[in-house]
Amino acid sequence: xxxxxTYLAPHVTPTWRDAFVLELRLRDVRGDAxxxxxxxxxAHCADSGQDAATAFGDPAGYARGLTxxxxxxxxxxxxxxxxxxxxxxxxxxxxxxxxxxxRGEPLTASTGPVVTAVLCLxxxxxxCLAxxxxxxxxxxxxxxxxxxxxxxxxxxxxxxxxxxxxAPLTAPSAPLAAASILxxxxxxxxxxxxxxxxxxxxxxxxxxPRRHPRLRAALLSTALPAVALLVAGGLAxxxx
Numbered sequence: 001x002x003x004x005x006t007y008l009a010p011h012v013t014p015t016w017r018d019a020f021v022l023e024l025r026l027r028d029v030r031g032d033a034x035x036x037x038x039x040x041x042x043a044h045c046a047d048s049g050q051d052a053a054t055a056f057g058d059p060a061g062y063a064r065g066l067t068x069x070x071x072x073x074x075x076x077x078x079x080x081x082x083x084x085x086x087x088x089x090x091x092x093x094x095x096x097x098x099x100x101x102x103r104g105e106p107l108t109a110s111t112g113p114v115v116t117a118v119l120c121l122x123x124x125x126x127x128c129l130a131x132x133x134x135x136x137x138x139x140x141x142x143x144x145x146x147x148x149x150x151x152x153x154x155x156x157x158x159x160x161x162x163x164x165x166x167a168p169l170t171a172p173s174a175p176l177a178a179a180s181i182l183x184x185x186x187x188x189x190x191x192x193x194x195x196x197x198x199x200x201x202x203x204x205x206x207x208x209p210r211r212h213p214r215l216r217a218a219l220l221s222t223a224l225p226a227v228a229l230l231v232a233g234g235l236a237x238x239x240x
Contacts, residue, residue: 008035008038008039008042008201008202009038009039009041009042010042011042011045011046012038012041012042012045012051012052013051013052013053016051016052016053016059017038017052017059019059019060019063019139019140020037020038020041020052020059020060020062020063021034021038021201022060022139023059023060023063023064024037024063024066024067024070026135027063027064027067027072028072028073029066029067029070029071029072029073030070030071030072030073030199031199031200031201031202032202033070033071033072034070034201035201035202037066037070038201041055041056044056060140073199080128080129081125081128081129083187083190083191083194084124084125084127084128085121085124085125086183086186086187086190087183087184087187087188087190087191087224088120088121088124089121089180089183090180090181090182090183090184090186090187090225090228091184091224091225091228092117092120092180093176093177093179093180093183094177094180094181094184094225094228094229094232095228095231095232095235096109096113096176096180097173097176097177097180098173098177098180098181098229098232098233098235098236099232099233099235099236099238100173101173101174101176101177102233102236103236105173106170106171106172106173107170107171107172107173107176108168108169108170109168109169109170109171110166110167110168110169111161111164111165111166111167111169112161112162112164112166113161114161114169115160115161115164116157116158116160116161119156119157119160119161120157123153123157137149138150181229184224184225184228184229185225187224187225188221188222188224188225189221191220191221192217192218192221192222
């Protein structure tokens with residue numbers, strides 16, 4: 001059976017339904033529990049003739065009220081932080097070190113980009129520890145609000161590095177490239193083994209997730225490393 005939330009809740013308006021599912025996803029509620037909760041909302045709307053906003057109010061607020069009683073994925077903050085740091089460091093290290101390695105050159109950088117990379121890691125850790133509030137705000141914000149907030153965050157991350165003295169830093173590219181690619185592989189394996197990529201939103205009548213869940217999880221977990229390697233390869237082909 002389809003696990004599409006439109007199929008599970010045909011009587012719920014799409015905007016309310018999507019905001020409700022997103023909030024529960026951000027709070028690590030299991031897919032089958034989200035499907036059950038969504039089916040209950042849909043049944044009430046079908047029986048009463050009310051829309052979901054009238055019957056249950058704000059979708060994010062209603063979802064937050066359910067998180068204490070719905071089953072969630074077990075999370076280990078330390079493990080999640082380590083996984084995010086390794087994956088982020090692997091992406092940045094690959095993009096930086098693979099192009100000079102392919103050209104047979106040492107890696108040359110400066111203090112500014114290094115500081116920016118460290119700040120990017122800090123942002124990634126913060127989002128990993130408390131994803132619901134910032135990501136939920138971005139999902140609910142108007143496009144211009146999200147654009148302004150994103151631009152402000154980018155400036156806050158880039159500005160400190162740009163203002164520092166541009167002291168050159170040189171390091172051998174081959175070991176850094178090898179370590180970065182290893183970090184990408186470890187991060188992809190950790191994401192694949194985590195199991196959340198297989199967790200579809202399913203209704204009470206859906207006994208199993210959609211077909212080939214492991215293949216889909218493998219594709220999703222390797223998407224970011226593949227993009228990082230493609231970007232690095234493309235940069236290596238650019239003329240200096």
